Amino acid sequence: MPITLEKPAAKIVGMGCLPHDQGVAFRVWAPNAERVALVGDFNHWDESATMMEAEDNGHWYANVAEAEIGDEYRYLIFNGDMKLSRIDPRCREVTNSVGNSVVHDPHFDWEGDKFKMYPFNELVIYEMHVGTFCCDTKDKPGTFESASRKFEYLRSLGINCIQLMPAAEFAGDYSWGYNPAHIYAVESAYGGPHGLKQMVKLAHQHGLAVILDVVYNHFGPSDLHLWQFDGWSENNKGGIYFYNDWRSSTPWGDSRPDYGRQEVRSFIHDNAVMWLEDFHMDGLRYDMTLYMRSVNGNDDTSIPEGWSLAQWINSDLHARFPGKLIIAEDMRNNNWLTKPKEWGGAGFNAQWDAEFVHPIRDVVEQVEDQYRSMFKVHNALCHKFNYSAFERVIYSESHDEVANGKSRVPSEIDEKNPHSWYAQKRTVLASAMVLTAPGIPMLFQGQEFLRTGWFDDTRPIDWHQEKEWRGIVRLYRDLIHLRLNKTGITAGLTGQRVEVHHLNDNDKVVAFRRWKEGGPGDDVIVVANFATNEHTDYRIGLPRGGTWKLRFNSDSTHYSDDFDNTKVVDLVAEEHPYDGQPYSATLQLASYGILVFSEDKPTDK
Template sequence: MSKEADIKEDKPKVKRADGMGATPHSGGVGFRVWAPHATGVSVIGSFNNWDGAKNPLQAEENGNWYADVPGAKIGDPYKYLLATEKGELTRIDPYAREVTGSTGNAVVHDPDFDWGDDFHLAPWNELVIYELHVGTFNDQEDDNAAAQFDSIAARLGHLKKLGVNAIQIMPVGEFAGDRSWGYNPAHIFSVELSYGGPRAFKRFVKRAHSQGVAVILDVVYNHLGPGDLDLWQFDGWSENGLGGIYFYNDGRSHTPWGETRPNYGVGEVRQFISDNVFMWLREYHVDGLRYDCTQFIRSVDGTAENDLPEGWSLLQWLNEQVTRQFPGRITIAEDLQNNSWLTKTVGAGGAGFGSQWDANFVHPIRRAVITPDDQDRSLAAIRDALCYRYNDDAFDRVIYSESHDEVANGKARVPQEINPGDPKGWYAQKRSTLAAALVFTAPGIPMLFQGQEFLEGEWFRDTVPLDWDQRDEFRGIVRLYRDLIHLRLNRAGFTRGLCGQFTQVHHLNEQAKVIAFHRWDQGGAGDDVVVVANFLAEPQEDYVVGFPAEGTWKLRFNSDWQGYSEVFSDHPSGDAGAETGECDGLPCHAAISLGPYSVLIFSR
């Protein structure tokens, strides 16, 4: 054998990078893409002058293609050039961690980031979630540009003082254009550039954690795009003119947002979604995920019970993996179809979500405060909303009176719905805070939508930033929300029951429009909480309700206090002296004084 042959034989083999997409390493970048119908694939980029002949990928098993490119490095833009039956196609990498725009190029992303944190999500019974939209939350400069992650970080002090310990962010995957709700993801592995891009999001998560605030991210897997979607007919193949390898190519493709439902029955597509889930948890350190419209993952039309079994099994697989690999992180379903199986464990046949948005709460509570005529309010509906449970667990549900869906699409903010002609007036203030008090005293994980704490009006649009001047104008209402959150989290040590599993609605008077309920965890002093709500526009004096024990029950919160608003009446409610004598099925009773449209919270 020749010396030249010896040298060739001894030359070390290049180790193939693991995983999909672009993987930088010390000797260059490994590129891998799934394109089973392509007859040839090359990677083109700044490292080879966009010449497809220089770096062809080699076919692997299962339709994957791979090449290691020694000259490529972090920061290089690139694309894939595919030879297909439809001719040559250029495509952005489906796994691109960074892009120059939704119709631009992929960029070799630097995975290194100095996290340096050891943050842990609060127990679920102590979570208070604040939903926000990055592009409108804190627009500090140009009205024509979307707000960015850095501007959210500037408001972390406000959220922390409010008592919020978890931010839920509407989707941040790269979308078409610069303004969007985010539910039209073109590139689910890349963070929207108009928000600051991937490194800005990592910096934001790190800063939020340093303030003791978790980050929950909204993700969209029920459809993709449909705009600027390079995944569409990615390698030139399709059936029926539909989306090709990543999508269903029959009637199952249809969603309310286009013909772009991923094909949950294909292993590579399931892995694509799974890899995205674990990217957010592993590479961005997010503390949970909220899945958009899961009813369109588990069913074709969003109503039938799991007629997409492969979608249901995907949800089970994802949640089982998250539970095993990231214990303590939360997954939340938005399904709104009263499906208790979503939050049953996978072992019991459920989907394994930690919690789900609860339509059984938001719709009756909104209706109760928006209805103009007091006599038309249904306290029975309020009772049912307070007591509803999935799988006998109070924290299987997220409860709220405002979310991005509930304040748009033909609906508006609660104060606006209450009084469109005067959304800052007495009626709007009183009844919207009545709803807020129920959110923070009912069993469940409470959630606010951005600006709710300072009476943001009108309806949500992705082009209209929050009016932060209202925080100063309604600083008393902000304090009301802060006081409710502090009571909900038992910050002073005498309202532990609001973090507990148990609720008893012991008083319901449809004529007087008064409802009272008892919350507790273990019971006893510092734990038992009694909440009384007056849904009438008139005060009620010497009103008798039951209490769990005799003695003085301290008034911890009166929503009619004038410190919350100068238009409130400061009704003279006070501590309740409970005496022995059965009332409302409880052993004791007390006479109390209730302000109009007001909530009182008592504890021992």
């Protein structure tokens, strides 16, 4: 028996599955379909029971009073001799990537969540892969719930922002996430939409912002129900959601979305809005925007409509969700990405900085000291986009930098013994540059306890290493607390300004000043030795007289029993001009050591 369709006074607005008080409405875009049937638990999967109504612009609609939250369903699309069974492109939940759409429950108790994103200059980001971050068993990936158990650990470390690798439904249960099969559905193996919301709520309660990685440069290619969705295609390409000519080609498959088609633009735009509106995300990180704005990474194959799509999404997100952080991964040193739309820019707040990570890794991974270039260190410290340090995200490890033929920094330094003295020392040196340079610093999961090897989505974090290397974890904690000015004496590390006033390429030493407004409690002096040689009575310039107190010494045995515990004392500035500064002092400098000094704030009298 055909099911009775309820026809309320006005149709429900929106796309996909739309639960409401009198049932569930459904709307799907299939412009080449001759007819569309809705099948599911609510009509016993009878393809003759619920025929959808054709609307303008290729949309099909049905409102089903009998449909309930939790029901599984699909669309049957008829085109000529083809009968295509499709998962809803906009469904928020699926049984799995090749299973069925699920009528999601839009209700969730956020318990009054009003979390406010931190100022960008006060962020320390921790990139996390849910499937490997915290696993309960060896035969299943980690979940949102298991990852949440480490929030207290992250806060004690000083982290205040998590960046999740993609959590949209992908093929299978194990993946980096950069092969989205259903961009609106939350990965079922991780815990689905309810699990993600619960994780975000708990993160906010722990003072952790959450940024989500999204993939709009391609879809799939596996388990991709969008492919030839309504039966139409040209050149045997992907059909209505994709380019059907040479522009479809990407490094990940022949599945670049058609950024010039309004329905596809809205599909991607609405997805970005969904993450911030419905899931309370504090920002987004777009995967490899280079392949949204060009076909093959070259200017002669640019895709103007991909650029304009990013402009539209970003400007709308900034207007609707002020203060959220929108990041691009582009890796081409392009200032226009972080310029505002009204200037012709793409409107991102920040972008991953290849001009930092690659030179810093190169310098610490060189086998011999003589090949470490302090000029590369200088340029990495001073690089900015559009004159703003906080338009860049800086790091020494990320999911990309520790895979694809590359390993974690300790393993790159000493493949046979990645926990050797050399590997510990130079890994710390790279991370200290991340946490003392101007920019938004980011760590990759496990970096803080010398995780080795390369990133693999089937190789979970071994949390026994966190206890084994608790001293190195303490080192990261101390640096992060200085970076965030927790004690009010290193405000300069949250500032824009940097001056590399000492560069000694012969001895491989740099010293730089960081400041926000300047003055005691603000100015910070960082001294770094990129060589094995120790130095006694090494002179560096200082901007003022007085006592510059030692805030951090990476060579302390508090951090590792393998370190040398070189004795360093506070600096008493001499009226001895040096390095272009009016004052100077001498210090002890350990092999591959880094020191941080600042002045106490003057006390009120």
